Amino acid sequence: MRAGERHLATAVRLNDDGEGIAYIDGLTVFVPGLLPGEQAWVEVTQVARRYGRARLVSAPEPVPTTAARQDAAEGAQYEGRRGPAAATVATDGNGYAMADTGRVLPKCAVFGACGGCQLQHLAYPRQLEHKRRVVEAALRRIGRLADVPVAPVLGMDNPWRYRNQIQVPLRWTDPPGRLTAGFFAMGSHELVPTEACHLASAAMEQTVRAVVRVLADALGPAAADVHHLIVRESYTTGEQMVVLVAARQDLDLRQVVDDLLALPRVVSVCRTVQPYRTGPVWGPTVEVLGGKAALTERIEGLEFLISPRSFFQVNTAQARVLYAQVVQAAALQPTDVVLDAYCGTGTIALVLARQARKVVGVEQVPAAVADARRNAAHNGIAHAVFLTGAVERILPRLCTQEHFDVVVLDPPRKGCAPQVLAAVVAARPRRIIYVSCNPATLARDLRVLADGGFVVRRVQPVDMFPQTSHIECCALLDLSGAS
Numbered sequence: 001m002r003a004g005e006r007h008l009a010t011a012v013r014l015n016d017d018g019e020g021i022a023y024i025d026g027l028t029v030f031v032p033g034l035l036p037g038e039q040a041w042v043e044v045t046q047v048a049r050r051y052g053r054a055r056l057v058s059a060p061e062p063v064p065t066t067a068a069r070q071d072a073a074e075g076a077q078y079e080g081r082r083g084p085a086a087a088t089v090a091t092d093g094n095g096y097a098m099a100d101t102g103r104v105l106p107k108c109a110v111f112g113a114c115g116g117c118q119l120q121h122l123a124y125p126r127q128l129e130h131k132r133r134v135v136e137a138a139l140r141r142i143g144r145l146a147d148v149p150v151a152p153v154l155g156m157d158n159p160w161r162y163r164n165q166i167q168v169p170l171r172w173t174d175p176p177g178r179l180t181a182g183f184f185a186m187g188s189h190e191l192v193p194t195e196a197c198h199l200a201s202a203a204m205e206q207t208v209r210a211v212v213r214v215l216a217d218a219l220g221p222a223a224a225d226v227h228h229l230i231v232r233e234s235y236t237t238g239e240q241m242v243v244l245v246a247a248r249q250d251l252d253l254r255q256v257v258d259d260l261l262a263l264p265r266v267v268s269v270c271r272t273v274q275p276y277r278t279g280p281v282w283g284p285t286v287e288v289l290g291g292k293a294a295l296t297e298r299i300e301g302l303e304f305l306i307s308p309r310s311f312f313q314v315n316t317a318q319a320r321v322l323y324a325q326v327v328q329a330a331a332l333q334p335t336d337v338v339l340d341a342y343c344g345t346g347t348i349a350l351v352l353a354r355q356a357r358k359v360v361g362v363e364q365v366p367a368a369v370a371d372a373r374r375n376a377a378h379n380g381i382a383h384a385v386f387l388t389g390a391v392e393r394i395l396p397r398l399c400t401q402e403h404f405d406v407v408v409l410d411p412p413r414k415g416c417a418p419q420v421l422a423a424v425v426a427a428r429p430r431r432i433i434y435v436s437c438n439p440a441t442l443a444r445d446l447r448v449l450a451d452g453g454f455v456v457r458r459v460q461p462v463d464m465f466p467q468t469s470h471i472e473c474c475a476l477l478d479l480s481g482a483s
C-alpha cells in the first residue's frame with residue numbers, strides 16, 4: 001500500500017482516539033470519521049511499518065451486517081484478538097440487515113477540521129459504551145486485569161456546553177484586515193476559523209465574539225499581537241474571566257479593559273505575555289488588568305477561588321460527579337489521615353477533609369499550592385496541609401514519616417513515577433483511590449499496585465469530556481483480604 005492510493009475500507013471498531021480502524025491488505029489503517037460497520041472510499045495519507053492512516057473521500061455508508069461481522073473477524077485475526085462483532089443490526093429501507101452504526105449529524109459546522117472533538121458523529125450512548133470498552137481493553141491488555149469490573153460510564157444528561165474554560169487562537173488575516181478567532185486543526189497550528197463551540201456556553205461564545213470586536217476596534221492591526229484569548233466561566237455564578245495572551249509586553253491593553261469589563265458576564269480581565277504563538281499558551285506570569293483576581297466556584301458545599309492559572313476540572317458538573325465517586329470510594333472514618341497526591345488547588349483534599357482527621361496535599365506548581373491553602377482558609381478548614389514539590393521527590397520520605405489510611409492519586413496523563421507507586425505500596429494504606437485521565441497509564445500503574453498486594457475492586461469511568469475521545473476514571477483499590 002502506498003500514500004495516495006484509494007481503497008474501499010470498512011471500519012470494524014474505533015481506536016482509543018475515536019478513529020475508525022479498517023484493515024487494508026492486512027495492514028491496520030486508521031480513518032478519522034469512519035464508524036464501525038461503515039464503508040467508504042478512503043485515500044491513504046501515511047504508511048508506517050505497522051499501521052497506515054487514510055482520509056475519507058466518500059460519504060460513509062452502513063454495510064450489511066454479515067460483511068461487517070466478517071471484517072471484524074478478519075481484523076481480529078490480523079491483530080491476534082478474539083474480536084467481537086463490529087455492529088448491531090438495523091434494516092435499510094428494503095428490509096436488508098444493515099449495520100446500526102450509531103451515526104448522528106455532528107452539531108458543529110467545523111467538526112472533522114477542528115481538533116477539539118473526535119466523536120460528535122457518534123450517538124452519545126454509543127460514545128459512553130465505546131469509552132467503557134477502551135477502559136476494559138486497557139485493563140486487560142496493559143494491566144492484565146481482565147477480571148476488574150468496569151462500571152458503565154457516568155454520562156451527562158446534556159453532553160454539550162459543559163466546558164468552563166476555552167482557549168481560542170486569534171489570527172490577523174490580511175487581506176481583508178480582520179482579527180479572526182477559531183480553533184487549531186488536529187495536530188497542527190493551522191487555524192480553523194469559527195466563533196462557535198458547542199462545548200462552551202452560549203455566554204462564552206458571545207464573549208469571544210465581543211472581545212474580538214473590542215480588540216479589533218481599539219487596536220486595529222496591532223490586535224495581531226494578541227494571539228490567544230482564554231475565557232473561564234464559573235458554573236456556579238456565571239461570572240467570566242478573560243485572559244488576553246499578548247506576543248509583547250509593550251502592547252497597550254489597558255485601553256480595552258473598561259470595554260471588556262462592560263461585557264455582560266466579564267468580571268476579570270488579565271494579561272499574560274507569551275512571545276511564541278504556537279508553543280505553550282501561558283507566559284511565565286499573569287497580570288490582572290482590571291476587575292476581580294479570581295472566579296468563585298462551588299462544589300460539594302465548598303467554595304473555591306480560582307485564579308487565572310489554577311487547574312480546575314474543565315467540566316464542573318461532572319467534576320461534582322467524579323468527586324462524589326472519590327468520597328464514596330474513600331469511605332473515610334473520622335480518625336483517618338488522607339494523602340492527596342497531585343492535588344492541584346486542593347479540591348479533592350478539601351472535599352475529603354470534612355470526613356477525615358487530617359489531609360495532606362502534594363503538588364508541584366507553587367501557585368496551585370497557594371490557591372489550595374487559600375481555599376482551605378476560605379472554607380475554614382484548618383486540618384489540611386499542602387506541600388510544594390514533585391510527588392516522586394516528596395512521597396518516599398513522607399510515607400515513612402506519617403501513616404496514611406487513604407491515598408488519592410490524581411496524576412497527569414503520564415501517570416505515576418515508579419518511586420511514587422513503590423512508596424504507596426510500602427505505606428500500606430487501607431485504600432487507594434486512583435483518579436486518571438489516561439486509561440493506558442492507569443492500567444499500567446494498577447498492575448504495579450496489584451503486584452504490591454492491593455486488590456483493584458472496581459473502575460468507574462466518568463464522562464468528563466463528552467464528544468471527545470478523552471476518558472476520566474476513578475479506580476478503587478484496597479489491601480488484599482481487607483473488606
Ligand SMILES: C[S@@+](CC[C@H](N)C(=O)[O-])C[C@H]1O[C@@H](n2cnc3c(N)ncnc32)[C@H](O)[C@@H]1O
Pocket residue numbers: 311312313342343344345346347348362363364365368389390391392410411412
Ligand atoms: C490531573 S491534575 C489533578 C488536580 C486535582 N486533583 C483536581 O482534581 O483538581 C494533576 C496535577 O498534578 C500536578 N503535577 C503534575 N506532575 C506532578 C509531579 N511530578 N509532582 C507533583 N504534582 C504534579 C499538576 O500540576 C496538576 O495540578
